[in-house]
Amino acid sequence: MNLLSFEHYSQIRKSLAQRLPDGLILLKGGSPVVRNGDVEYPFRQQSDFLYLSGFEEPGAWILIDPKNKKDVLFIPKADDHHLVWIGTLPTLEESRKRYGFSKVCYQGDLKSEIQTSLRGYRKIYAPKEAQNELKRLGRRSIFPEDLREALDELRAAKIPGEIELLKVSNRVSGDAHIEVMRQTRPGQYEYQAQAVFESECLKSGLSSLGYPSIVATGKNAAVLHYNKNSEKIKDGDLVLIDAGAEFRGYSADITRTFPANGRFTQKQRDIYSIVLEAQKKSISAARPGALSAELHVLSMRIIAEGLKSLGILKGEVDSLIENGAVRVFYPHGLTHMLGLDVHDVVGGKKRCVPNPTKVPVRFSARLEAGFVITMEPGVYFIRFLLESPKVQEKMKDQINFKAVKNFLDFGGVRIEDDIIINPAGAPLNLTHVPKEIDDIERLCAEGRELAHRKKRF
Ligand SMILES: [Mn+2]
Structure with a gap:
């Protein structure tokens, strides 16, 4: 085009x-x-x-x-x-x-x-x-x-011309995310990773962002809309970056979480793998006719099972979802519409469908071909919630607070891609930034190799 x-x-x-x-x-x-x-x-x-x-x-x-x-x-x-x-x-x-x-x-x-x-x-x-x-x-x-x-x-269902514009913002923003993974090191500051992202977008001609960039390392990643971006990145911490540029007003909305030093620890792998599985399964289930609220519950189910296998949650998965225990670790939605507004219009009153699940969701819609939506499950260890006596009392049979102690400084993991609902079959994923653990570690290593060569010659 x-x-x-x-x-x-x-x-x-x-x-x-x-x-x-x-x-x-x-x-x-x-x-x-x-x-x-x-x-x-x-x-x-x-x-x-x-x-x-x-x-x-x-x-x-x-x-x-x-x-x-x-x-x-x-x-x-x-x-x-x-x-x-x-x-x-x-x-x-x-x-x-x-x-x-x-x-x-x-x-x-x-x-x-x-x-x-x-x-x-x-x-x-x-x-x-x-x-x-x-x-x-x-x-x-x-x-x-x-x-x-x-x-x-x-505005809800995007036409081909709009999808082309969304592809541009996604490609440029995705390339910028890749550069961030390559160039970020412990000892830098969060704003330096932000500078890499934003300068890459600008270099490609995209001069405005769809929303303020979030670069949150370590425990800051547990603050959902953290955007001070002012702290030093520590060795051993994860870096969560949620950032997207817009092209003619059409925004990307991409989040990646990667290890500052280039290698995931076992603990980080465990949590990351749960979020990744939740994200991939939710994407495959995103078809026309699917209810966004049901997809959200699906992602909660995978996260509940994962946290259970790590000994962090206990009890029946269904009740963990219904009584709010999963929400302590995953307190936001799975998806929202994307377009000219990063949280785009949901498609008018006629499209609003009642939420059939027992879980409160902000965005309840029946997916249609042409909808462009995000898929962004996350797991966070929010000290404010986990150390609250009220939460501890209420959730004592669902959350193993002793096991949680090892994660209080963990921060969080979110993985977010932008997808287009196809008329039939799986959706088209617009986001090309690697998200598998091995691929991320390879990218980080590649960045170090490039920097090393630059120094030598
Ligand atoms: Mn988003």
């Missing part, structure tokens, strides 16, 4: 027009946000706007007129100040060629264009953020919830 192609965006606009044929559809792009003084945060386009246009500059609008099969992109015009300080913006001609709208105008034409297009419509589908601007245009009813619902329904 030609990555400069923007063809699939007009297909998406047509699909939206078909869902909301009786109103004028209006979307407002994002605006710059001030960080402090004269400094703005790096601009990131609003996700729905990006979904419908691929247009990444602030201050734009989209109008879709379903009856007349017309779509208009309103772009900001670079004034003298902008040209001097920031540089050029795409021109009308460039935007016409690139984004495939039937018409491209400057933002100044917005009002008149809306007024003309409104003839024949009683409704406007627009987000709440656009309401102020629309008030002045007469008493038309605005339906932000209907627009939200239509967009959520559409």
